[in-house]
Amino acid sequence: MFGYYFDLALRSFKRNRILTALMVLAIALGIGASMTTLTVFYILSGDPLPGRSQTLFYPQLDPGDMENFTPGEEPEDQMTRYDAETLLRQSRGDRQAVMKRGSVVVRPERAELGSFSVDARYTSGDFFPMFATPFLYGNAWGKAEDDGRSRIVVIAKSLNDKLFGGENSVGKSLWLSQNEFRIVGVLDNWRPIPKFYDPYGSLYGEIEQVFVPFSTSRDLKMDASGRMHCWGADDMEEDPDGTTGVNAPCAWLQYWVQLDTPEKVAAYRQYLTNYSNQQRAAGRFQRPTNVRLRSLMEWLDYKKVVPSDVRLQVWLAFGFLVVCLLNTSGLLLAKFLRRSSEIGVRRALGASHRAIFAQYLVEAGVIGLAGGVLGLGFALLGLWAVRQRSASYAELAQLDPVMLIVTFVLAVGASVLAGLLPAFRACQVAPAIQLKTD
């Protein structure tokens, strides 16, 4: 019977072209606005590592002094070098990595390319397996290279394409600033969205071009970029490395840990508490023990990665969709009740309440389908407009297959919802009255 009802719906549209067009347009506008904002929200709030994010955690400690301390406030969202290296050395997670963004000058062998600056990430070897980075050539380095402060590097595919024409550059030399490194791996295309591992970097930008062992970067005193929070200025004067020194009272490093089971998560949380207590006992930590261990998605939520205006736009767009649906519902009600005499005839010929309800609900759904097609066009237009903006995420505003399906599901679902009351009223038409008055 669905095919029959579909055919009846199409005939009905032909009979009331203007009314049908109005309803389709109403739905399309609502869907277009909703899908534009929802697509942006979906891209910004999506899981950057589906299947892995639930095992990745961001530990936080509170190493600060008592100046400006407020009980109950959140701890530092970066680690000191002392704490990061200690946690790394103690290796209580399944995997763990310290990291920091930096900037290096690449000196290509081909002189015609000239020297140029690229973003770098100083990290430990577990970064790559923990975040499941795909490799085109070679692979990541291991603990031995971290401990040995090896002069090795992993580069991004785009840099490999630029310097070596895309060929396998593993084993080749790369001069970064004044230092020569050996390439051990080339990443394949990889762009986690958002770039979760550094809350103070560009969340929606490309990944860094060069990855250097953190220990090596400290050894060579390579430039670090990004936020740094220091306290107790007197302590820094003693450290020859200044704010990036081992004992500097400065929080400037990101630290991620992989914990594969809930039991390990609980154990690691306890470990952080114990560590904090030890540091307090040793006099390094002055504040009360205040640790956090947030999962990747919790971390993104905590850092409010999705801009508040994007969230607001989603709510507004869906509010607009509701208004469009209410209008459509009213138009459907008028349209269906105008056909009361036909409903009476169909009932006389054997249609049950349910059959009439189904027929008109299908008609509402078909209007939704048409509205979805037009709404898709509006959404594509809306996303094009978003891409013209200067926001960091603008270029990512594209409709993927998932959101394409969501568009039609939302359009048809919303129309069916709008059609529930009109279809119910239609099926309640008393046939006896309709047949007599006709």
Add this chain to the structure above:
Amino acid sequence: MLEMRQVSKVYRTEMVETHALRLLDLHVRKGEFVAVTGPSGSGKTTFLNIAGLLETFGGGEFRLDGVDVKGMSDSQRSKLRNEKIGFIFQGFNLIADLDLFDNCDVPLRYRGMGTKERKLRIEAALDQVGLASRMRHYPAELSGGQQQRAAIARALAGSPGLLLADEPTGNLDTQMAQSILELIEQINAQGTTVIMVTHDSELAARAPRNVHIVDGIATDMSEKPGRQDSAAQDQVPP
């Protein structure tokens, strides 16, 4: 075919209570042709609506082709109506944006019939009423008489045992009315039970049996000898 015992129907509003049918008794055998007459407001339409399972009733019993319809759900009544009853209305009630073929198709769709069988039945029904060549025409393209023939074809397509006609010639001129009545008589002769509500005394006289409804009570007025086997049961008014 149709057996009503002590059937009553009351319409209630906030202010008024209307007894449309009062303890109505009527028994119509298979193959009978019954004309139901009565003044306006007598309960003829209410009787027809109840007989056609379009309305429920208050007290009494009603059996349609041996099936007790009291307490049936809407789905059950709709199914029974679809299988057992064909309707012919004064205003034809063809669906305007369906051609004749698709109009006749409507009751068969609700029966869940297959495409091939539906096609055969529709073609046979339209042929029986002389409209086989017009099956892809729309109602607006037909005369009043042709529309009523089409409506009869729609009623017959499902091979109902009972045909309910509400003023079938009310909107037709004399000549067309005559041809429609002849068609109805022909259908009755083939075995279909016909109950026809009419104001027209000449039309009523064509039916072998007349039932008169006044104030919700049915009275059997006459039965012509030679056309039916025996008289139907009726109620003598108080």
